[in-house]
Amino acid sequence: MTTVSEPLRAQATRRVAGRRRSRRRLTRRTVSGVLLTLAALLVAAFAVFPFYWMVITALKPSSEIFTRTPLWWPHHATFSQFRSALVGQGMGRYFLNTLIVAGCTVVLSTIAAGLAALAVSRLRFRFRTSVLVLVLVVQMVPLEALVIPLFIMMNQAGLYNTLASLVIAYITFALPFAIWMLKGFYDAIPTELEDAAMVDGCTRVGAYWRILVPLVAPGLVATSIFAFIEAWNEFLLALTFLQDDSKFTLPIALNAFIGVEGQTQWGPLMAASAVFTLPVLVFFILVQKRLAGGLVQGAVKT
Template identity: 45%
Template sequence: MTATIARTASDADDAATAPAAPPASSASAAGAPPAARAPRARRRRSPGRIALDLVAIAFGLVWLFPVYWMVDAAFLTSEQLSSPTPTWIPVGGTVEHFARILGDVRFWSALRMSTLIALVVVAGSLAFGVVAAFALSRFRFRGRTSMIVAVLVIQMIPAEALFISQYRMLDGWGLLNSVVGLSLLYLAANVPFTIWVLKGFVDGIPVELEEAAMLDGCSRVGAFRRVTLPLLGSGLVASSIFSFLAAWNEYTLALVTLSADDSRTLPLWLQGFRGQMQETDWGGIMAGSTLMALPVVILFLIVQKRMATGLTAGAVK
């Protein structure tokens, strides 16, 4: 009897001193696999957000429709183009317009002219823009603020207000109907914007990085070339795309300074399809516009990631 009572008391003491078992519900929840857990409720879009999405889609369709119509009309026959009923899908179309353009010597001459001018403008804008942006961002000198204001004011001057003076200047220098002459005018228009864009990128790069490089033995030029310039990649891409498009698509200034038949850019060459005494060649216009836009599309596809970063970043992450 006494032994039984002692054994019962010992068991009670052991049960009292033993750690409490975790609740069954928490243990099962902790040990349950991820697939067995309750799915997270999906976030429901508000009516305002849905309306904004629909508006964005509508704007996108409005923007894409002219591009679609240009490509569609480039493959249509002359009868389909002149028909009052639109042909939305070029079934039974033709590549006659493209073949005629690719066999035209004037197209290749205009393509060469536009390519040379665009490359010169891009290279010159980046060369002058990078140096000027670095100087305005890193150095404090007399007239610095006035130069920044001048860069902004120059961009506000309408290009048409300078046509007469620019024409007389190129005429006096003997640079009419030349790649150099038109490139100089495009550079004067694009360099201020390039400086302003690249200055924002240089401002976002810590100056301590250049100082650390100079402490390691680099010169000022070496620190700029090895540290600052690689970090400006996104800004250089964004600025070069803008300069390329400005030179590739410009029409009015080229019309003023280029009058010879063998020195025309693509926009001027495309004007030749517009009829004066005869019917306008809409098939040639659409095919030429498609070929003219093709290099720009390819360029955007190549640099689209850096382009998006360059337009949104403006600083070192």
């Protein structure tokens, strides 16, 4: 009996020890998950809080904005700040100007970057590496060092005080990043896919449109987001190139709410800023699925 019960007791002891180890591992996983969740919530709250404070400030009347004790929620919510910003300041015209500039920048830079990245990825020509390096060097030059040369060029070309000058300038700054990103997408696509499409009767343009474009769609979306945000938020070049009030973009219009000697219209400024931020959020929500998609996913869909 002793020889039989001892192995059974040892087996039971191992089972109990295994269960305890499993419980400890489960406890550690639970604690780690809770800590990671708390850390993620803290980072999210830190990122969202400025936008939250901007929105509730826009909803507050002036009497609640200028208080010694901060109000975390408006007691008497009102849309008067939005009416003052959008109607009284003519923000609709500025919004349209910004939308035109950003839209043209996205479309033209995406087309140009897609073709340029295809050329440096597929073609083998002289000074190919030098061209790529020069494209990267352009990205390293600070914007402040280029304002005066660009102003002189636009003035001599007769483009001063036009929205076209902003579109051209924004495209030049968006192209280096877009070309380098899209080149990586093109390099990962086998050339046999294009050859097979042309064997089946596609032209080179048809193969590019039917085969390559769906595969590099995540890269095109990423570069379009970059170009859109850059064109939508840019202030220095817009302030330098534009003189006529009717051609101002939203960043310049927001600057009009900041007065001298601290006389800033905080309510209308926050309301206009909330409206100014909304198109970027909507644009990102619309394209986030494409942005999150990978190259393999695009190939499977095709």
